Amino acid sequence: MRTALDNPFSPGSDTIPEVWAGRTEQLSDWRDIVRPRRLAGLPERGRTILGEPGLGKSSLVRRITRDAARAGDWVTPQLRIPAGADPLKLVAEAVLELAAAAGLPSSREKRIGDAIARVQAVAVSGISLTLRGADGREPYAALTKLLIEVGAAAIAEGRVVALIHIDEVQNITDEKALSQLLIALGDALSHEVEVEVPGGARVGRSLPIAVYLTGLPDFEDMAGARKGATFARRFKTTTLSALDDEDLVEALQDFVIDGWPVSDGSEGAGRVRMDPEAAASIVDLCRGEPFLFQLVGEQAWYADTTATITAEHVRQGWRGAQREATAHVERILERLPARERQLLQTMADLPTGERTATRIAEAMGFAKVTEVGPTAQRLDTVRGIIDRGKPYTFRHRAVEAYLTSAWPRF
Ligand SMILES: Nc1ncnc2c1ncn2[C@@H]1O[C@H](COP(=O)(O)OP(=O)(O)OP(=O)(O)O)[C@@H](O)[C@H]1O
Ligand SMILES: [Mg+2]
Structure with missing residues (x-):
């Protein structure tokens, strides 16, 4: 009944x-918010997640991109920036694809042909174009120009947004390239064109990008602090934290109530169900x-082939997933600067009610409470791992479980 496929x-x-x-x-x-406002020509910041x-x-x-593409929007694929790569080349290629989706390459207008040619040069040479100063134009200007043409084409098409997704942005370590990229995207987002409204008046509107x-x-450190106000005015940053248990319960509800539809070999369609205790156990463990959540779900599925996933299957599945769960949390902790890791460990070692700035400062051997300030602030606002309430609490529940209990062991 339950197969890998x-x-x-x-x-x-x-x-x-x-x-x-x-x-x-x-x-x-x-x-x-984002899609309807950009469609209507209203300003709306880019999003950083x-x-x-x-x-x-x-x-x-x-x-989001898949939903957008289904609605007919022009979307880039997820552009992953490998460490040390030149982001301008990758983004230039993606913008060329958007231009193609917009039908721009077939345009006879010289302005558009030139814009495409410039971005083709960026796709080949990237940031090094700046140094050569080939025709006295910076790569960002070329990118912005073509994005504006894409935006104009989207307006002409009606009800279409051009959506760009750049992933692994922390890998953009070259400051010049980062700055060029943020300016290109930011300029396109804040660019206004004049359009004629019914009655003949001309008004400014933003592009549907x-x-x-x-x-x-x-x-956040790379873009937020140094690029400062400009970046913040053009991009709105959200820091994700753990999923809520209620949302996880709801996600498994399809299994519990109706069962998950599967093809059942020769017998046709069947359904795989999940005992409510099994669902509760998955939610608790992850x-x-x-x-x-995906890992324990997958392992519980494989624990047996029967039509119902039981709590015992989840237990068995988790046993197979424990090592990966440990590695997952260790990866998160290892990435942290020593100070931040130390603060988390100190917090974990204190009883929940005593996790105050004062007690943490004492335990870390600081003379003044204020010395924990910057570290705690980063763990809260930048990383979303803790919450600086009174007392401090963990927002990253897997980190908390790992540091304060036998989890992921039973
Ligand atoms: N909303 C969700 N509901 C259920 N599972 C999810 C959800 N979002 C992501 N996942 C699962 O979590 C795993 C990690 O997701 P993803 O790769 O998007 O994380 P990420 O934040 O981009 O990680 P990284 O920092 O390593 O790039 C994937 O297995 C994905 O299927
Ligand atoms: Mg990712």
Whole structure:
């Protein structure tokens, strides 16, 4: 009954999982705010979605992009920036594809032909074009120009948005390239064109272009702090945290109530069900981590071939997933600067009610409470791992479980 081919759980990265949980705020932000406002020509900032590894940043924007493409929008594929790569080349290629979707290459207008040629040069040479100063124009200017043409074509087409998704933005370590990229995208987002409205008056409107940047929270330091106000005015940053248990329960509800439809070999269609205790157990074990949710779901599916997933199957599945769960949390902790890791460990060692700045400062051997300030602030606002309430609490529930209990062991 349960086969590998029918398994709907997908712990691999960069997928749009079939068993989807939550993130309704971000999905409706696109559907109800970003898309309609950009379509209507109203200004709306680009979106930056950051978060610790495995929280579902790429999946979220892939899903937004898929929905957009289904609605007829022109979308780029998820543009992953490899470490050390020249982002301008990749983005130039993607913008050329958008231009193709917009039908621009067949235009006879010289202006458009020139814009395409310039971006083709950027796709070949990237940031090094700046140094050569080939025709005295910077790569960002070429990109902006072509994006504006794409935007104009989208207006002409009506009810179409051009959506750009750049992933792994923390890998853009070359400051010049980062700055060129952010300026190109920001300029296109804030560009206004004049259009004629009924009655003949001419008014300014923004272009139907939307930009999503996704990556690790470290990006905030690179773009936020140094590029400062300009970046913040043009991009709105959201830091993802763990999924809510209610959302995970709801995601499994299809299994519990109706069963998950599977093809049943020669007998035709069947359904795989899940005992409510099994669903509750999955939710409990994964601690709101999307990756672990998929992993334990997958393993529970494989634990047996019967038509019902039981709590025992989940237990067996988790046993097979424990090592990966440990590795997942260790990866998150290892990436942190020593100070931040130390603060988390100190917090974990204190009883829940005593996790105050004062007690943490004492335990870390600081003379003044204020010395924990910057570290705690980063863990809260930049990373979303803790919440600096009174007392401090963990927002990253898998990190908390790992540091304070035997989890992921039973
Ligand atoms: N909303 C969701 N509901 C259920 N599962 C999800 C959800 N979002 C992501 N996942 C699952 O979580 C895993 C990690 O997702 P994804 O690769 O998008 O994370 P990420 O934040 O981009 O990670 P990284 O920082 O490593 O790039 C994937 O297996 C994906 O299927
Ligand atoms: Mg990702």
